[in-house]
Amino acid sequence: MIGITMFFVALVMLLIGFPVAFIFGGVALWFGVYAEGPDMFAFMPFRIQSIMENTVLMAVPLFVFMGIVLQKTRLAEQLLESMGKLFGGVRGGLAISTVLVGALLAASTGVVGASVVAMGLISLPVMLKYNYDKKLACGTICASGTLGQIIPPSIILIILGDVMGIPVGDLFQAAILPGAILIGAYIIYILIYTFLKPEAAPALPMDMDDGTRKQQVYKALKAIIPPLALILVVLGSIFAGIATPTESSALGGVGALFLALVYRQFSWKMVYESAAETVKVTAMVFAILLGATAFSMAFSYTGGEEVVEHYLSNLPGGAMGFLLLSMLAILILGFFIDFVEISFIIVPILLPAAEVLGIAPVWFAILIAMNLQTSFLTPPFGFSLFYLKGVAPPQVRTLDIYKGVVPFILLQIAIVISILLFPEFYGLV
Amino acid sequence: MFLLRLEQTINAFSDWLGKISAVLFVLMLFNVFYDVITRYLFNDVSIAMQEMEWHLFAAMFMLGVPFTLKAGGHVRVDLIYEGLSLKKKAWIDLFGVLTLLFPFCLLVAWYGVDFARESFELGEGSGDPGGLPYRWVIKAVIPFAFFCTFISGVGLMLRAINTLNGHHKSDDYIPTQH
Amino acid sequence: AEKVYTLKLAETWPTNFGVFSEPARRMADLANKMSNGRLEIRIDTANKHKSAFGVFDMVRAGQYDMGHSASYYWKGKVPNTLYFTTMPFGMTATEQYGWFYYGGGMELMQKVYEPFNLMSFPGGNTGVQMGGWFQKEINSVEDLEGLKMRIPGFAGEVLAKLGANPTNIPPGELYTSLERRTIDALEWVGPSMDLRMGFHKIAPYYYTGWHEPGTELQFLVNKRSFDKLPADLQEILTTAMRVAAYDMTIQSYHESGQNWATMKAEFPNVEVKSFPPEVLAALRKANDELLAEHAANDELAKEILDSQAEYMGVVRQWTDIADRAYLNSFE
Ligand code: NA
Numbered sequence: 001m002i003g004i005t006m007f008f009v010a011l012v013m014l015l016i017g018f019p020v021a022f023i024f025g026g027v028a029l030w031f032g033v034y035a036e037g038p039d040m041f042a043f044m045p046f047r048i049q050s051i052m053e054n055t056v057l058m059a060v061p062l063f064v065f066m067g068i069v070l071q072k073t074r075l076a077e078q079l080l081e082s083m084g085k086l087f088g089g090v091r092g093g094l095a096i097s098t099v100l101v102g103a104l105l106a107a108s109t110g111v112v113g114a115s116v117v118a119m120g121l122i123s124l125p126v127m128l129k130y131n132y133d134k135k136l137a138c139g140t141i142c143a144s145g146t147l148g149q150i151i152p153p154s155i156i157l158i159i160l161g162d163v164m165g166i167p168v169g170d171l172f173q174a175a176i177l178p179g180a181i182l183i184g185a186y187i188i189y190i191l192i193y194t195f196l197k198p199e200a201a202p203a204l205p206m207d208m209d210d211g212t213r214k215q216q217v218y219k220a221l222k223a224i225i226p227p228l229a230l231i232l233v234v235l236g237s238i239f240a241g242i243a244t245p246t247e248s249s250a251l252g253g254v255g256a257l258f259l260a261l262v263y264r265q266f267s268w269k270m271v272y273e274s275a276a277e278t279v280k281v282t283a284m285v286f287a288i289l290l291g292a293t294a295f296s297m298a299f300s301y302t303g304g305e306e307v308v309e310h311y312l313s314n315l316p317g318g319a320m321g322f323l324l325l326s327m328l329a330i331l332i333l334g335f336f337i338d339f340v341e342i343s344f345i346i347v348p349i350l351l352p353a354a355e356v357l358g359i360a361p362v363w364f365a366i367l368i369a370m371n372l373q374t375s376f377l378t379p380p381f382g383f384s385l386f387y388l389k390g391v392a393p394p395q396v397r398t399l400d401i402y403k404g405v406v407p408f409i410l411l412q413i414a415i416v417i418s419i420l421l422f423p424e425f426y427g428l429v
Numbered sequence: 430m431f432l433l434r435l436e437q438t439i440n441a442f443s444d445w446l447g448k449i450s451a452v453l454f455v456l457m458l459f460n461v462f463y464d465v466i467t468r469y470l471f472n473d474v475s476i477a478m479q480e481m482e483w484h485l486f487a488a489m490f491m492l493g494v495p496f497t498l499k500a501g502g503h504v505r506v507d508l509i510y511e512g513l514s515l516k517k518k519a520w521i522d523l524f525g526v527l528t529l530l531f532p533f534c535l536l537v538a539w540y541g542v543d544f545a546r547e548s549f550e551l552g553e554g555s556g557d558p559g560g561l562p563y564r565w566v567i568k569a570v571i572p573f574a575f576f577c578t579f580i581s582g583v584g585l586m587l588r589a590i591n592t593l594n595g596h597h598k599s600d601d602y603i604p605t606q607h
Numbered sequence: 608a609e610k611v612y613t614l615k616l617a618e619t620w621p622t623n624f625g626v627f628s629e630p631a632r633r634m635a636d637l638a639n640k641m642s643n644g645r646l647e648i649r650i651d652t653a654n655k656h657k658s659a660f661g662v663f664d665m666v667r668a669g670q671y672d673m674g675h676s677a678s679y680y681w682k683g684k685v686p687n688t689l690y691f692t693t694m695p696f697g698m699t700a701t702e703q704y705g706w707f708y709y710g711g712g713m714e715l716m717q718k719v720y721e722p723f724n725l726m727s728f729p730g731g732n733t734g735v736q737m738g739g740w741f742q743k744e745i746n747s748v749e750d751l752e753g754l755k756m757r758i759p760g761f762a763g764e765v766l767a768k769l770g771a772n773p774t775n776i777p778p779g780e781l782y783t784s785l786e787r788r789t790i791d792a793l794e795w796v797g798p799s800m801d802l803r804m805g806f807h808k809i810a811p812y813y814y815t816g817w818h819e820p821g822t823e824l825q826f827l828v829n830k831r832s833f834d835k836l837p838a839d840l841q842e843i844l845t846t847a848m849r850v851a852a853y854d855m856t857i858q859s860y861h862e863s864g865q866n867w868a869t870m871k872a873e874f875p876n877v878e879v880k881s882f883p884p885e886v887l888a889a890l891r892k893a894n895d896e897l898l899a900e901h902a903a904n905d906e907l908a909k910e911i912l913d914s915q916a917e918y919m920g921v922v923r924q925w926t927d928i929a930d931r932a933y934l935n936s937f938e
């Protein structure tokens with residue numbers, strides 16, 4: 001019960017507004033020391049070292065740096081504005097462009113923090129500049145930033161493959177269609193929303209003295225090509241076998257500096273300032289990870305796992321009932337616990353039952369992955385929400401972000417249900 | 430006035446950590462870039478350089494934590510916090526620093542010392558061919574960074590106290606900019 | 608009621624890590640039953656303690672009383688721990704068990720671990736491990752030149768001596784890296800774990816083993832925790848570890864056989880190859896040179912290596928005349 005109490009205390013404490021990272025760490029400390037004594041914290045250096053040695057996480061600072069350089073040189077702004085203009089009179093063009101850029105980033109990293117933060121830096125200021133509704137802007141960024149979870153390469157699919165004993169390649173392949181449909185759903189939602197509420201996402205103004213439509217398109221293409229080429233270099237370097245997915249983000253960072261040089265915006269001062277801001281954002285993300293590892297340590301060493309295990313091993317019902325209830329359980333747990341914990345603690349418990357009921361493992365895995373992606377978005381512990389808040393300008397409030405993600409969470413749930421009901425359509429059975 | 434001066438000194442220290450971290454980041458960026466280029470173009474791999482990547486990465490984000498605390502970059506849930514007066518915010522910071530941040534940082538730093546010392550005593554190095562020696566250096570970053578975060582927390586505490594004593598006006602509050 | 612002793616054990620492996628997850632559980636179960644419930648062993652996987660390679664330190668410091676891992680992981684901390692797992696061109700599982708229990712191996716292992724307040728016991732053997740997945744064929748020593756391969760530890764050192772490039776790749780990116788040929792080859796565990804990772808779908812060649820002829824896992828025990836147990840429980844614990852290790856060894860053999868058959872049936876296109884004799888001779892020479900360096904630098908290393916060489920010199924003759932001759936005597 002200590003674990004459960006700890007969650008609610010942390011929840012209340014978060015509201016007072018002290019930095020999230022230290023609330024996780026501090027609450028874990030008091031509960032951990034109360035239940036097990038201070039020596040439990042002798043495990044902390046080991047857990048911290050595992051985060052330090054996790055080279056996949058290097059993608060976070062590297063992508064953030066690329067984002068900041070693109071932002072400082074205004075190349076990102078030009079990219080999004082031009083893409084937005086290409087959509088011409090279509091309202092929500094910027095938001096759609098954000099989804100597309102998010103999908104591209106997702107294809108090169110599996111680290112959610114990396115893409116949410118980079119997207120927050122690149123596209124939030126632009127959307128705000130054009131008077132987008134803050135909620136729509138934030139929701140779009142959080143949702144597109146978490147696409148990295150389902151679109152391969154993806155950490156969650158690798159973990160699930162490992163835990164469930166399914167080849168990673170099979171999972172990657174199976175995730176492509178659901179991922180694409182999710183992207184499509186985001187875009188359709190944005191189109192409908194902006195159709196119903198035009199003032200939420202104004203179409204970009206077309207300057208009449210910019211010449212003919214043809215010239216405008218030409219101009220737009222010219223602005224799109226360099227940053228888009230950069231993103232393609234990142235993706236291309238993975239496909240050509242030049243770099244691993246993580247390393248490709250370093251090519252992105254160096255490439256951004258190269259673009260700055262070409263556009264005569266390069267200076268060592270700019271490099272240093274971008275690096276300092278990168279450090280600030282990265283430290284924000286990793287402080288949360290450090291606090292969260294203390295929190296999950298206190299949770300599991302005080303018996304929280306057993307409580308969850310006990311509940312889950314008693315799920316009733318046939319195949320459909322089991323799937324529904326387990327998805328519901330994962331969704332609810334996702335409000336509180338992060339996806340790695342869920343996949344490690346819960347999946348092994350559910351797996352034997354799923355096998356007995358004859359549920360196809362790949363189907364089950366994709367369902368879980370989709371569901372866990374939602375956990376990044378669900379208040380109050382959705383990491384994407386914290387990450388975006390960490391890089392958003394001060395006028396964006398936590399509540400804007402919370403409200404903004406709700407429709408996207410509903411969309412994801414709808415897709416999960418569709419995968420549940422029509423696995424044949426997704427080629428999962 | 431002593432408390433104000435102390436706050437400024439500690440802030441300067443945190444900023445200095447930020448500068449080190451920024452340099453470490455640039456080194457890491459080019460380290461990864463160099464490793465990719467030499468492997469692909471010259472078919473040459475150095476395990477030491479590959480391990481240097483995560484050494485730089487880890488030191489960068491660990492030392493960045495105290496700097497970011499000073500810079501106000503750690504994310505807060507501001508549902509309630511935002512609407513509060515400067516003094517109420519100061520009380521919250523004071524409370525949070527004393528009950529959450531200090532004990533957490535000090536306890537982790539305390540256990541981190543033993544962790545690094547054992548590595549030093551064993552003379553631990555990489556187990557892979559051509560890897561980096563002196564593993565204790567990067568392990569020592571854990572207690573060091575947590576202790577620095579404690580120091581930076583003292584700066585935050587002093588700021589709260591100085592605010593409560595009327596030394597800071599709301600103009601002093603600079604929201605994080607990225 | 609009688610006093611119940613509880614020991615905490617940390618595994619290097621994550622939850623459900625196939626046959627690797629068996630020995631600790633089997634040992635705990637046996638110890639519990641043999642002691643009539645007086646000895647209880649609680650197991651934490653790496654998913655819980657989050658520090659796969661911190662097991663040595665955690666058991667040493669007493670945060671855990673026991674560990675289940677492999678000795679060669681501690682080579683960076685204590686170089687002489689390298690020799691108690693498996694060595695390239697070294698003994699097979701059966702030969703090595705002979706060395707451990709009857710050829711002086713256990714005594715040498717305790718000599719290495721004792722200064723750290725630790726005891727080490729065999730923890731189950733995987734048998735011969737495969738040489739790894741390759742994107743290109745290895746037909747000559749020159750083919751090793753510049754070969755980018757994920758192969759950690761001492762075997763990587765041997766390959767490096769012949770011009771190959773051991774490369775660090777995080778496990779999560781191995782699949783993509785091999786598929787896109789960022790690296791040319793990798794070694795993972797063996798058929799069952801390798802098939803899970805899906806390497807057979809992206810690499811054409813599966814090479815037979817040379818570098819891990821009998822990978823022995825390890826039970827680590829904190830000496831203080833062991834000394835606190837009454838004599839009968841100490842005996843029960845030691846016996847339970849020995850039985851569990853034996854059991855994993857045969858289970859691993861059984862499962863490898865099953866998995867191999869499955870792989871051959873479902874993926875007939877995987878080409879199984881062995882390095883040509885010329886390459887193996889060069890590898891062996893590089894291996895011997897490296898070991899000679901080890902022996903020259905450290906007295907205890909020399910004692911261990913001499914003991915292994917001497918034992919193998921005797922027992923291999925018997926393996927030749929028994930197993931090898933038997934297998935070669937008919938098709
Ligand atoms: Na991805």
Ligand code: NA
Binds near residue numbers: 375
């Ligand atoms: Na969550």
